[in-house]
Amino acid sequence: MLDIKGKWALITGASRGIGRQVATAMAEKGCNLILHSRKKANTDAIKGELSKFGVKLLQVEAELSDIKRVSQLAEEVESLSGGLGILYNNAAIMTQYRTDIYSAPENEYIQSFTVNTIAPITLCNAIIPKMITRGFGRVVNVTSGIKDEPQLMPYAASKAALDKYVYDMAPHLKNTGVLMNLMDPGWLRTDLGGPNAPNPVESVIPGALVPVLLDVGDETCGKFYHAQDYRV
Template sequence: MSPTSAALVTGAARGIGRLAARRLAAEGIAVALLGRSPDGVRALHEELAAGGARSVPVVADVTDPEAVRAAVAEAEAALGPLDLVLNNAGLIDAAEVPFWEADQDQWWAVVETNLRGPANVDRAVLPGMVARGRGRIVNVSSGFAVEAFPDYSAYSTSKTALLRLTDTIAGPLAAKGVYVFDISPGALETDMTAGMAMFAGKTDWYSPDRFLDALVAVAEGRLDALAGRFLHAGKDDLDALATRAAELADHDARRLHLRPYGPDDPQQ
């Protein structure tokens, strides 16, 4: 049985968030459905309730820390302590243009949603998780976090910064029984990706099941040894990778690094 009894999913009304909420509910986990649209999360709540699952719809813009704190409090009042958080709410650059041509307000909206959003959620849930000595947080990452995509500078910047945030907090939190993950689902066919010019005509989408299986593996505690490292659900055999966790730690693998130019590089 999963050690996770209650989870919070942000951006739950659509795309990966909706799929994740359905899968967690199917696993017997109570789910708090967070979104900006009351109608969207309420409709999903009613769907899950009709199937006998426990859920609660909560409304907040993840960039608003006070609204997030209130939503987390409402979720825990209804479902009990949150053992798992999926930071899924996100935005993408509105147009494929270089940084200096991008709409400044929209550029910052992407960064705020994708970076400040998870930070706000984490700040709201972590005190409780640390006090209880248990908890898991999954950030929806992307290949954009580890490779520069000039026409998607806001999304790339935000996902790389989120990767560094995880890298920064994962070690201290693991010592307290709380594990943080960055997991890329790969290119899934969603409303967001379908509108990206770079994916026009794409047919070889990754299956969402691999990401959902990874999320369940996190909920069950099977991937704790991989906390703090970049994982790609679409490509990685995560259970096999977990058996190599000590090797990854020895080589400091799957983390952000500045690559030295040679053995005499003072930055190595």
């Protein structure tokens, strides 16, 4: 299993929900973290909680629907960390549940694709080439197992597009030291998942860290990990 002690990771959407669980589990393993949310104040609480692990903790803020700002964020995190080792693209938005499956407006697709697909891809495209130069990187793009729910199509289609990016880019990472994979957390009780989800948010760990902790020799790239498969 890879030792991530002393490495730097960016976790988008680290203020609550799944991002917060991932941040806690990575800090426990000694990983230095850049905690992202829309406002730095939103990660104050998690930063305070994680200080007990003695890791370096930085906060960044960026609205991910602003792609120009996302490009700046990529430069900012590279410079703050001196070279990112782990990119955990977790933040996303859910769209409105529409019983009339033909009614989702264009703007809902645009918003969903911008935050859930284009923003993480922008971070990947800016940071992965630098990781390749350094010969190391772990990239996790958080996706969804959502299926047969056209009522949430703008959200579901945005995740399918992100999956396509990972599948088709992965072969190009062969022998670079950079591994990029997908992680489906399962349906969890978070602000996004809602109160009726069957699983507690804590159940995303340890599975959510499996694609981060892939070691040299575990040349797993372009794989779809189901966090619930690793539930203890």
